Amino acid sequence: MTSLTQNLCLCNSKLSYADCCEQLHAGSAQATTPEQLMRSRYVAYALKNAEYVYQTYAKEKQPENPIKEIADFANSCRFSNLDVMAAEHNDQTGVVEFCVSYFYQNLYCQLHEKSRFVKEDGLWRYLDGDIFPTTDIKVGRNDECPCGSGKKYKKCHVSF
Numbered sequence: 174m175t176s177l178t179q180n181l182c183l184c185n186s187k188l189s190y191a192d193c194c195e196q197l198h199a200g201s202a203q204a205t206t207p208e209q210l211m212r213s214r215y216v217a218y219a220l221k222n223a224e225y226v227y228q229t230y231a232k233e234k235q236p237e238n239p240i241k242e243i244a245d246f247a248n249s250c251r252f253s254n255l256d257v258m259a260a261e262h263n264d265q266t267g268v269v270e271f272c273v274s275y276f277y278q279n280l281y282c283q284l285h286e287k288s289r290f291v292k293e294d295g296l297w298r299y300l301d302g303d304i305f306p307t308t309d310i311k312v313g314r315n316d317e318c319p320c321g322s323g324k325k326y327k328k329c330h331v332s333f
C-alpha cells in the first residue's frame with residue numbers, strides 16, 4: 174500500500190500532500206490566503222472530504238450547501254486537474270479565478286469560476302462565485318483521455 178501523504182498534492186502545488194493541503198484538512202494549519210483555501214477545497218472534493226468543504230463555506234452559505242449534497246457531487250465526479258488563473262486579496266476579502274477539470278459519467282467537464290472569499294473570525298472562507306460558460310465534451314472509450322495523460326480513455330479516467 175502506498176501512503177497518500179507521500180504523493181504529490183492534487184492541487185498541483187508540486188509539494189507532497191503532507192506538506193500542503195493535508196495540514197489544512199487535518200486542522201493543524203489554516204489557509205493564509207484565499208488561493209490556499211481554494212486549493213485545499215479542490216483537494217477535499219477530489220478526496221471526497223465533504224466535511225472540510227462544508228466547514229470552509231462562509232457561515233451564511235452553509236445552510237444552502239448541506240454536506241450530503243457536497244458528498245453526492247464529489248462522489249459522482251472524477252476530478253482531473255486544477256488551474257489557478259488569478260488570485261488577489263486584501264485583509265478581509267479575496268477573489269480567485271480557477272478552472273477545475275473533471276469527468277462526470279462519460280463527459281469531460283470544466284468548472285471555470287471566479288470565487289469570492291471572506292475572512293470570518295480570522296479564517297478565510299468561501300462565499301460564492303460567478304461561473305463562466307463552458308462546454309462539456311463527450312468522451313468515447315477509445316478516444317485519447319482529455320486529461321492529457323496520453324492514454325486511451327478506457328485505460329485512464331473511464332467510469333465503467
Ligand SMILES: [Zn+2]
Binds near residue numbers: 182
Ligand atoms: Zn495542496
Ligand SMILES: [Zn+2]
Binds near residue numbers: 319320329330
Ligand atoms: Zn485520464
